[in-house]
Amino acid sequence: MPIEAEIRVKEVIHRTYNVKSFRLEAGEQLEFKAGQFLLAGFKDAPELKRYLSISSSPTEKGFIEFTKKITNSEFSCRLNSLKPSDLLIVKYPMGKFTLEDNPAKKVAFLSGGIGITPIRSICKYVVDKNFGIDLDLVYANRTIKDIVFRDDFEIMQKQCPKLKVHHVLCESSPGFSCKVGLINALMIKTEIPDYLERKFFLCGPPAMVDQMCKILLEELLVVKENIVMESFQGY
Numbered sequence: 001m002p003i004e005a006e007i008r009v010k011e012v013i014h015r016t017y018n019v020k021s022f023r024l025e026a027g028e029q030l031e032f033k034a035g036q037f038l039l040a041g042f043k044d045a046p047e048l049k050r051y052l053s054i055s056s057s058p059t060e061k062g063f064i065e066f067t068k069k070i071t072n073s074e075f076s077c078r079l080n081s082l083k084p085s086d087l088l089i090v091k092y093p094m095g096k097f098t099l100e101d102n103p104a105k106k107v108a109f110l111s112g113g114i115g116i117t118p119i120r121s122i123c124k125y126v127v128d129k130n131f132g133i134d135l136d137l138v139y140a141n142r143t144i145k146d147i148v149f150r151d152d153f154e155i156m157q158k159q160c161p162k163l164k165v166h167h168v169l170c171e172s173s174p175g176f177s178c179k180v181g182l183i184n185a186l187m188i189k190t191e192i193p194d195y196l197e198r199k200f201f202l203c204g205p206p207a208m209v210d211q212m213c214k215i216l217l218e219e220l221l222v223v224k225e226n227i228v229m230e231s232f233q234g235y
């Protein structure tokens with residue numbers, strides 16, 4: 001059952017020009033599964049609340065982190081002005097975009113932009129726990145500047161050879177290894193040749209998730225039992 005608590009901001013981290021992570025103070029009692037989400041809001045404005053995936057892993061102790069694309073909305077502006085020791089009302093944990101709810105030995109993640117947040121949590125958890133699960137991530141962004149957690153994934157790949165990250169950008173970037181274009185059936189086949197043996201986790205804006213699901217089902221004949229989805233309603 002989710003619980004609601006007032007929690008202090010511990011640290012704010014700039015991830016990209018328009019994405020920030022917010023780390024909240026958390027004792028040992030704060031339990032969640034990698035890939036779950038929370039509902040964050042402000043005590044003095046109960047209507048201002050948003051669902052946000054937890055981007056940290058249960059193996060990272062002393063804090064719980066969510067990561068938000070900062071838009072012009074009132075919620076984003078309030079969030080953007082938060083400082084350490086400010087308070088948020090947080091309801092957590094929620095969601096079944098987890099390996100516990102969808103066990104697999106071989107996983108493929110398809111993600112776009114800010115949709116990387118629960119996937120970062122799951123990958124960090126699998127790498128830290130040394131579960132030996134085979135992880136392939138296809139991560140699409142407009143430009144190199146939009147890639148969230150780029151350094152994190154580079155470190156994780158060095159720690160865990162079973163984690164492979166395939167970047168996809170709308171335009172090429174000198175010296176950066178990536179595919180150019182949109183994620184499509186051919187790209188998935190080429191980057192993940194054993195795709196029929198994998199459980200797919202899709203996360204991003206609803207239009208992207210729906211499109212990816214259609215490609216998997218109709219063009220690549222992946223069975224729907226092997227597709228797990230999290231749509232970021234609101235984008």
Ligand SMILES: Cc1cc2nc3c(=O)[nH]c(=O)nc-3n(C[C@H](O)[C@H](O)[C@H](O)COP(=O)(O)OP(=O)(O)OC[C@H]3O[C@@H](n4cnc5c(N)ncnc54)[C@H](O)[C@@H]3O)c2cc1C
Binds near residue numbers: 075
């Ligand atoms: C399970 C889940 C996990 C998410 N995780 C993240 C995350 O990790 N990082 C992140 O940046 N965003 C995440 N989102 C999206 C987030 O909840 C916001 O919807 C999004 O950030 C836009 O909010 P905004 O205040 O920036 O923009 P706004 O301009 O307020 O929102 C854009 C429009 O979407 C509407 N809207 C907002 N939330 C919803 C909703 N839940 N359902 C339908 N319409 C809505 C608003 O009313 C507005 O019309 C997640 C959403 C869901 C459902």
